[in-house]
Amino acid sequence: MDFSVAASAFTEHLEKVRRLSNATVRAYRSDLRDLGVAVGDAQLHEVDLETLRGWLWRATQRGDARSTLARRAAAARSFFSWAQEQELIDVDPSLRLIAPRRGRTLPTVASQEAMKGLLDAQRAAAESADPIAMRDHGMLELLYGSGIRVSELCGLDVDDVDLDRATARVLGKGSKERVVPFGAPARLALGAYLTRSRPALLARSSTTTSGLFLSTRGARIGSRAVYTLVAEVLSPFVGAETVGPHALRHTAATHLLDGGADLRAVQEILGHASLGTTQIYTHVSAERLTATYRLAHPRA
Structure with missing residues (x-):
């Protein structure tokens, strides 16, 4: 063949x-x-x-x-x-194919203080009642508050969010559905967005959409717009020029583990198929703990 x-x-x-x-x-x-x-x-x-x-x-x-x-x-x-x-070949020529091992690089993670400063600034901007500022505040609170992927955020419909229970139903990799929780700040930001911002954005389009987050033209928002937003607001807080929405996912996972969350619970929240994928965040937490010890302990 x-x-x-x-x-x-x-x-x-x-x-x-x-x-x-x-x-x-x-x-x-x-x-x-x-x-x-x-x-x-x-x-x-x-x-x-x-x-x-x-x-x-x-x-x-x-x-x-x-x-x-x-x-x-x-x-x-x-x-x-x-x-x-499929019996297209008799012998698999790749059985002895060896490639270099992937170099392990720890993900970019913002500190809790940095996230508080970032989100406080976004909340202050949203108080101006500007529809875009309110939308951006809601997206950032949800990304950090739930740890979902940018593709999952963009794929959310209005009906996927339950403000009473503070949960969102997302469609992850391999079309696997899961329900993720989010906190009170995200619930407040989303409630304000749905009530005052989304209708204004939707009015800018001649068609309707069930998408939760909308673009400046009233259509479902795309991942590129979210990347641009996160890069603009998060880069100054982490000291990196190239940073995207995944950094908020990394940050959410690390802060959960820092707070004592069970590794398997974090795996469920993130939607990882393998626990090994989630374990990278234990290394991040360990490095942060070591750095804190060396700075603070007199005998470090």
Whole structure:
């Protein structure tokens, strides 16, 4: 079978059968497209281990990050494992394919004092009754208060939020639904937004939408607008130039653990499929504790 035909069938399988997220499918498609260039006119069964090693070596030579190499090796292994299961090939050439280990980098996290300062400033701006300021305040309180992903925030409908119970029903990765709690500040900000801001924004559009958060033109807000907002307001507080909504998710998780939350409870709130993914935040908390000790203890 032609390599490109098999790769297309595989990504369709990921999308329709395994129901992976659009971002994950795009990453697999991109990696396999790059591999297809290295394979050239060879048929699927003609691809061997040396071809795959040469592909990764060339990626190394052009300066691809270790995380990119690891992801591409994983994509190749998943693809050829699937191809063997489908009896498209007899031997899986990727079984002995080894890529550099991903370097562990701890996520960017804002301090509790920084988050208080940021959100206090946003609340003060929202008191002007400006619809955009009220919307931004509601989004930031909800992102930090619940730890949801930016895609989950943008996908929320009005009916997904229960202000009485202070919960939101979100659709996460793999179309998995979960209910997440949020605190009183987020409930107040959302209540004000829904009552006074959202109707004003909706009036700017000729069509209606069920989306919770709306753009300046009255349509469902997109992730790029949220990224722009978070980068603008959060960067000064964390001392990083490139920071996005995920930093608020990291911050929420770390502050939960700092406050004594159970690791498995944090896993449920964040919607992580694996506890190992959540454990990265225990390292963040440990580093913060160590830094505090070294600054404060006379015998540190």
